Amino acid sequence: MKKQNLKLRLGLVVFLALFVGLISYPRALSFFPPAYEYLNGIKINLGLDLQGGIHLEYKADLSGVEEDKKDEALQAAQDVIERRINAFGVGEPLIQTLYSGGENRIIVELPGIKNINDAKNQIKETPFLEFKEEKNEEDLKEIQPLIDNLNESAKAQAQKLLEKAKSGDDFSDLAKEFSQDPGSKDAGGDLGFVEKGLFVPEFDQILFESELGDGKIYPELVESQFGWHIIKKIEEKTTKEEGQETEKREVHSAHILIVKRRAEDFPMLMYKSSGLSGKNLKDAQVVFRDQGLSEPQVSLKFDKEGGDLFAEITKRNIGKTVAIYLDDEIISAPVVQSEIANGEAVITGNFTIEEAKELKSRLNEGALPVPISLVSQQSVEASLGAESLAKSLQAGLVGLILVMVFMITYYRLLGLVAAIALLIYAGMMVTIFKLSGELSNWPITLTLSGIAGFILSVGMAVDANVLIFERIEEELNAGRELKDAINEGFLRAWSSIRDGNYSTIITSFILIWFGTGFVKGFAVILVIGVVLSMFTAIVLVKIILQSLAGKWLSKNTWLVCSPKRKK
């Protein structure tokens, strides 16, 4: 290698060491306050156990769930929230179920204060998807008293209006204000001239058969299938058209209608839980029928359990409706034509393309099996406690120093170089922890499991150097020149280092891909650590050693390897 080139590289190593050193240990700049304050302001994003965060409590409404399925539903909700928060990238949340004063709750603790509102919104956006079927007559009877109650008060209101109309209030004003007949309301209840037989029999009876005079209001409420009518006869006329035998009698009337409620008017009460919910959802897609001419629909695919459930539900409800509830509102209630056994359903809900897409992605990130609502929020401090953290960090530092002492005693100059590389490595890790939050949207959250990954990576960093140094020593003992021995040592040790570290990297990626929470946290730090430690232990150590391997060192090989081990 050219000397010029080597000097440049050594310069870069020194620059890197200074850079990461200052970011990791800003106190070194305390003589220059602006720089010190700026650097000191960049903090490592610590996890809940190390730093604390926010404690949210959600109430889970399990009232619609069968007794023996409550635990399962609550756990499914816990899973969905977990997935949701992980997708958002909040490092290592703590999610627990809690039974409190007869209520099932879910605790969500999120580390740090950054993005807490976003995370809360994410949880809030988690859709609650449920399939409901029509109640049978038996169940419907249960809601009848409720409807009767409503109708009683409706009738009382109608009675009051009747008294007002009779006592001389303007009929058309009353109709405009109170009538619940959308067709005639705005015309002051005016229904125009009609022949007999057009209206419901109860109404006709009053108009055509009672002795009600023109301009008079019928003194009693008239009940029909629609509700309670207050009827005013305005005038009547008889016409005889040419060629017709009988006369045509037409009556001009007006009415005020107070609507009678029926069970069908309350779809929310008409349906009962079918057991199929968001927890059985596997996948959602936006689809267009009729070559894209129709409005967009969202197609749902269920898991095995959900598919079986859906087949059963559709089988027992042929000819009836099954309602799809989203966030406690019916978005569609199609009539079941036949049993659907393929585990797929379609939601048609007059969506725009954007709405359909948004619903699709909300559903794909997990749909809740039960509705949840936020009941409390408070901030919490670190669970490990500052004392415990400081103690553990000190212990780690003591360990690191002992490792460096060991390396220097055993490998002398080589060990010293490795110790320097180890320090640079630790500095680079701290720098990455600190800058990840500043420079990207993916702040690395350091938690206990992350520290575990870090410790392992320190062990592996040292391992790479041990491998290389053992090789250099072997080559020196075999009689090679120092420079050659160094080059050969790196070359030969590379395959071991590569295979060991690659398999660690493969493991880590699989853990990152499939793991959640602490498993992910551990793997992320480990993979960063392994890649960086390969760089410091191989590239940096090589540059430093090559720079040192001059004539002087060749004469003093005892600095590199112990003569007594020469064979």
Place this chain on the structure above:
Amino acid sequence: MMQIINKRKYTYAISGILVACSIFLLSIWGLRLGIDFKGGTLMEISFSQEDSQGNEVTLPSNIQISNSLSEIGLKELVIQPSENRTFILRYVASDENTNEKVLEKLKELDENVSQERVDFIGASVSSQIKKNAFFATILAIIGIALYIAWAFRKVSQPVHSMEYGVGAILALTHDVLITLGIFAVLGKFFEIEVGVSFIAALLTILGYSVNDTIVVYDRIRENIIKSSKKINFEDIVNKSLNETLTRSINTSLTVVIVLVSIVLFGGESIKYFSIALLVGVIFGTYSSIFVASALLVSSYEYKKKHK
């Protein structure tokens, strides 16, 4: 040169007994699951501003609270300070008796301390996490085996490259099982509970064990390529083990140094985590020297006999 391989029946016996004991103890005692897996009690308490004489009450620290509760012997006590002089305590026990004792002890710190609530909390490790962690670990192990088989494809003689992968996996299973067994014993006699950090420790052991084994295998690969065909496979393996022995011990030593210092000087919370790692690393080193490579030789000898 030390003759390691030809003593393999002893090391197999030791490993076999240890693994069998571990499986047996795990099946009868199991692990003592901690609050992360089992759930426990959540108690919220709040300290008063001033005592009955009107003197200001100083807010106790986490350490003070944990010291005052130490007599009760709560398992996995986690203390989180919160807003307005409140603290959230989580611990394993979930009986009324313990909860009352906790409150009594806290009254010694502040006679007017009030218990805001006591609730039962469920496991923080959800079924999803358990499923995913298990699935991911199995996949990771398969991934490692395939990678090793690929990396060693050039040395399919005298043993097939797939066997290196299988050997590495047997060694790591050995390490993980023994660690589990030791924690079954620790749980039975010392009431040490395992939580989330224990899983992290097992994953670490898994990574370390493979790394350690691969270095030895790598030397075997190099020596096979260098050597003439006539040299005995057992000798090659033995020579490779000797050549990498210093490295194996030195590497473990550096990791052990870090871990021992954490066990001795570190905080309570990562102590058991470090003990788990320590056990795993020691057995990981043992298995990479005495088990992983010996398995290759045994497989080779077996095939030679049954040709």
